Amino acid sequence: MRKSIFMYLFFFAVLFIIFQYTNEKSIFEAQDSENKALTIKLEDSKIIKDSLQSRVADLNYFTLQGNENAMTYLENFGYNAKDVEELVAANIYDQNLAENGNPLIPFDGMNGKMNINKLKFLNHKWIQADFSDGKYWGEMIIEYYFDENENLKLNTIASLLYPN
Numbered sequence: 324m325r326k327s328i329f330m331y332l333f334f335f336a337v338l339f340i341i342f343q344y345t346n347e348k349s350i351f352e353a354q355d356s357e358n359k360a361l362t363i364k365l366e367d368s369k370i371i372k373d374s375l376q377s378r379v380a381d382l383n384y385f386t387l388q389g390n391e392n393a394m395t396y397l398e399n400f401g402y403n404a405k406d407v408e409e410l411v412a413a414n415i416y417d418q419n420l421a422e423n424g425n426p427l428i429p430f431d432g433m434n435g436k437m438n439i440n441k442l443k444f445l446n447h448k449w450i451q452a453d454f455s456d457g458k459y460w461g462e463m464i465i466e467y468y469f470d471e472n473e474n475l476k477l478n479t480i481a482s483l484l485y486p487n
Contacts, residue, residue, distance in 0.1 A: 331345055337462060385445050393447035400469070408444055411467050414475055415439055415452070425454065427479050432456030449480070 387404050394404040403436030416439065418425045424436030433436070434456045441453040450465040462480035470476055 341358075387446060389445035390446050396447045402469075404447075406445075409452070409460075411444075411475060411477075412442055415442060415465070415477065424456070427452075427477060428454050428463065429479055429482050430454075430459075430461065430484050432459070434458035459484060460487055 335459050377425055380389075397404050397407055415425070415427065418427060419438040422436075424432050425439050428437040428439065437454050437456045439452050439454045440460075443451040447453055448466060448468065450467060452463050452465055454461055454463065461482060461484035464480045466478045466480050468476050
């Protein structure tokens with residue numbers, strides 16, 4: 324009788340070990356396939372990230388902060404590019420407070436006064452600006468520079484009003 328109890332215990336232990344082995348194997352395989360899927364997803368994300376960084380670098384080429392030559396030009400005159408951007412932008416936006424709209428905009432507002440909404444510094448000399456009166460809108464190129472007395476000068480070079 325004792326032998327049969329040990330034999331049943333032995334078979335039970337073997338069955339338990341086989342069950343544990345198959346269970347752990349299926350868990351391991353599931354985790355392994357999940358790890359492989361996540362690795363592929365991570366590699367795809369890295370490729371997308373690199374592509375986006377390259378695109379951002381290309382887009383930043385035509386900005387004051389992204390153009391080394393433009394920044395060097397300003398630094399040679401003792402100006403910091405970021406400070407120049409802030410000063411010029413503040414000056415342009417302050418002109419929106421004029422009674423008849425911003426004087427840099429060569430169009431009269433048909434639905435109110437024309438104001439500059441958005442600026443993009445192209446380099447050390449030009450700015451692209453978006454303007455609108457709430458219904459009609461357009462874009463323009465503004466030239467900016469500092470004269471010999473270090474006064475900021477702004478000139479509208481070209482502009483267009485989009486048909487409504």
